[in-house]
Amino acid sequence: MSSHEIPEENLPAAQAADDHEHRSVAVADEKHPFADPGLPPHEHRIQDIDERAARRSERTVALLFTVSMLATIGFIASFVAIGVDENVYVWPFGHTNALNMALGLTLGLALFCIGAGAVHWARTLMSDVEIADERHAIEAAPEVKAKVMADFKQGAGESQIGRRKLIRNTMLGALAMVPLSGIVLLRDLGPLPEEKLRHTLWSKGKLLVNMNTNEPLKASDVAVGSLTFAMPEGLEEHDEDFQKEIAKAALMIVRIQPDNIKDKQELEWSHEGIVAYSKICTHVGCPISLYEQQTHHVLCPCHQSTFDLSDGGRVIFGPAGHALPQLRITVNDEGYLEALGDFAEPVGPAFWERG
Ligand code: FES
Structure with a gap:
């Protein structure tokens, strides 16, 4: 068989290509001065004329769908087997949550393999004959609907979905299993974090450490109008649980003229106008970072919730439902700022409600 002879089983695709080559093209006339050059001649792919190449493509597609199924199984196994608090070292990023890493990799691989399998199938085995379809009225005539159905059946035949059972079955398996990833994730809707957000690293006597310099903060370091971020002493950036702890314990330190503090408890919990707020x-736990020293307002960049640090951290604008928790502080004999205990209420999003 010469390289241009086409096996009998491949005749539909090849015939369609030949039909395409013989279609009529519009010629130039007065109304249409430029002739339609038409589509370039159709070229058969190796899979159209070589059944062994077609089978290789079939196996490749089936392999991709199979890998997708295995990745989905890996996703579910990771979800069940890996603890939510387990960490893993990943170069060059450092320590990261092992469960998130495993779920991301396996789900990503499962979806990628389905996509890659479908693309490879379309590029190598489905018909690649280009078809020009003229515009027509929106409502289809009965004969058009009949033609659509006929075209659909022809497309199904040309996609070889009925003939290539290995691809069809593995694809159906992969598509059926991917939603399982979403179902097992429902477990994360509960249980509530209960006590986990009610405690932070702050305790009586813990020094406030400047997050920029890593040095303990002295009361004399905090100027009126400045904003300083602080964390508890003993917490180091390379600690495995640094992200988890700093997400609860991070503080904003500002100094306000005591006369300008409207809330009585806030004044009592401050030191000479230095206040420490979560x-x-x-709202949903973004880190707040924008301070307006004239008004003592801080703004959350995520959804613009605005809090008044001179009035008990009260919400004055935006979707946040609760005031910012304040940390009670004092100063030790050496002039360093230190906590007088943990926060009196949970920090972060208000899912827990008070009661
Ligand atoms: S997280 Fe701060 S306003 Fe939404």
Whole structure:
């Protein structure tokens, strides 16, 4: 068989290509001065004329769909087997949550393999004959509908979905299993974090450490109008649980003229106008970072919740439902700022409600 002879089983695709080559093209006339050059001649792919190449493509597609199924199984196994608090070292990023890493990799691989399998199938085995379809009225005539159905059946035949059972079955398996990833994730809707957000690393006597310099903060370092971010002493950036702890314990330190503090408890919990508030927004937990020293307002960049640090961290604008928790502080004999205990209420999003 010469390289241009086409096996009998491949005749439909090849015939369609030949039909295409013989279609009529519009010629130039007065109304249409430029002739339609038409589509270039159709070229058969190796899979159209060589059944062994077609089978290789079939196996490749089936392999991709199979890998997708295995990745989905890996996703579910990771979800069940890996603890939510387990960490893993990943170069060059450092320590990261092992469960998130495993779920991301396996789900990504499962979806990628389905996509790659479908693309490879379309590029190598489905018909690649280009078809020109003229515009027509929106409502289809009965004969058009009949033609659509006929075209659909022809397309199904040309896609070889009925003939290539290995591809069809593995694809159906992969598509059926991917939604399982979403179902097992429902477990994360509960249980509530209960006590986990009610405690942070702050305790009586813990020094406030400047997050920029890593040095303990002295009361004399905090100027009126400045904003300083602080964390508890003993917490180091390379600690495995640094991200988890700083997400609860991060503080904003500002100094306000005591006369300008409107809330009585806030004044009592401050030191000479130095107040310490949670940096974690009570809406959905973004870190707050924008301070307007004239008004003592801080703004959360995520959804613009605005809190008044001169009035008990009260919400004055935006979707946040609760005031920012304040940390009670004092100063030790050496002039360093230190906590007088943990926060009196949970920090962060207000899912827990008070009661
Ligand atoms: S997280 Fe701060 S306003 Fe939404």
